[in-house]
Amino acid sequence: MSGSGGLNYQEEGRRLLTAFHGALSALKLYPVENETVQVALTELHALVDRIVGVDGGAEVRVVGDFFFLNETRLRLDLSNFATFGSFARALQDHDIGAVEVLPGI
């Protein structure tokens, strides 16, 4: 599914969540100034920047078993459910239902 600005939400969503997961994992292991963490954060930043640039914002929402990127439901498959699940659990552990990134952040 592509958005009006040409975003492939499924692909972008998968990459975004994978980057989120990667950054969270790196932060668990290393301090923020560590190169691995910095690379992960930079990648995440670039991904979010692109989505925000096209859509004017990026919201990842977890509702029950389902994930949404800017109100588009992301289709999980058997090759990424652990990544998605880990991200969902990270949000759930902090009672967070959605993460929204606005332009300028």
Place this chain on the structure above:
Amino acid sequence: MPVSEQETPPGGPADGQDWEEQPVAVDGVRSLFVTLGKTFRAYQLYDENNPVRRRFVDQLRTEFLSLWEDLDRLVVSIDEDHMYLGEAEVYGSESRNDSLAFLFFKDGVREITFRPGLETEELELFLGVLQRARKLVPEGDDLLTVLWEQDLRFFEYQYVDLLAEGVELPEAGAGNTESELQAVLAAEDEEIATQERASQQGAAEERPTPQTVKQDDFNPTLYALDHRQMETLRAELMKELKRDTRADVLNALFDRLEESGNRERQSEILEILATLLPNFLSRGALVAATSVLQELRRLEKTEGIFDEQRVQESRHILDRISAPEAIEELIQALFDGTIRASTAQLGGFLQFLRGGALSPLLRASETVGHKELQAVLRKAVQGIAGQNRSAVVQLLEEDDPIVASGAARLAGEMQISEAGPSLAHLLVHADPGVRLAAVEAAVTLKASTVAGALEKTLDDPEREIRIAAARALGALQYRPAAKTLAGIVKGRDIRVADVSEKVAVFEAYGIIAEEDGLDVLDALLNGKGFLGKREPTDIRAAAALALGRIPGDHARAALEKATHDEDPVVRSNVNRALRNEGEE
């Protein structure tokens, strides 16, 4: 309940009344009837658990009890609009709609008697009688019938037969014409109907918009639920919120899936299930995912549910969940805690996986540090391998040394004889761990094809593998290896090997060569070289142990020659060999 038809007209004390009017009692009775009127009203408005109604009933009960301190019974006479205690009026009402006196009077009751005990045992019944009497229709029962049915023990009444001949009927007072009475009844009926509508459909909907507000409009207890009802509602609500609707939805899908008449719908449901599986797993709902796999397998086996295409679609789901990338995700989810399942739950899920899952599962089972998880994974691997023996053989060709060595062990444990050639191939694998696993598997498998290859492993660059190979050949009693072992025993390389390797090689030689090895071993143990020099201690000790592995008197005789050897190490091992003669 004694009842009687009254012989005297109302308006004065009944015959036989022997009490004297007491001012205190009159005030108390007046107060009692005021409370009775209020209680009766509350009784009609509220249900039995309403606190307002309860409060009035309690107050009425209290006033009865208070009254019994002055009276042993309460007898009041009744006319159309009043009640009298002796000559004193104790109750009066201008409106006949609300009048207790008229309620009794219109059905012929002219005197009523309350007795102690009513307030404790029959008060609710009495109020119930009044409420029923209030709702009676003209063509139905009257108050006397209701009272007769209820048979109250602490409430008595006297009445007149309104239709009896010769009985003087009370004179009609003002507002007592037929039309007026009809109007009263009509008003009463309307009021009752309104109350019923309000209770059934909600007063707000039925009533016209009031111009003013009343205190009752703000009364929260009017439709309040009591504590027990609230608890029940709360519990039911929580039960509904916590109910696993996922299971219900799945059951509904499976019900439809079983209907073989609509193939397209079956395909659609299978597609939905394929989509749901990763969703379930991402949330750690392993049980739900297992139930999907279980049901699919059941439907596949049930005759007539799926046609060939649907069977393929269903199998495709199981194939996808068994794919290496899916299993790797599953392992990752188990590691990072996304899936938190008991070993039984995990085992239940893994049993549905197919051959494709073997490689990642095997790898995980070899590397996982969690003992319990490792046991579950190994059991799952064995379960899958049991149904896919050829998949195990294929895994022996894997480049991944962890998978290859795991597969080698698995092939040995499962006695997969067709794995022999592949195991022989693994004996020259670049990874020492794989070679060692292959040697160990060869012993378990007892395959001649592997034993032949084991001979070549005796000169493996790794000491551990050489030892394992020697022990394996001994365990397999592979006689063709005797020549190779004899060469090693007599060679120079073994002399620089450590004790463990010497012992392993010599013992293997003893086991395999048997009598043929006697001369060589006897010479090494007891022989003397140039200038009477004997072999090194380690070689002699190992030769002694090897002789101990050879059954028969000749080997024993060779050992006994060295029982008093000067070298304590040799002597000790000779004695040990003699004790262990014939034992493995």
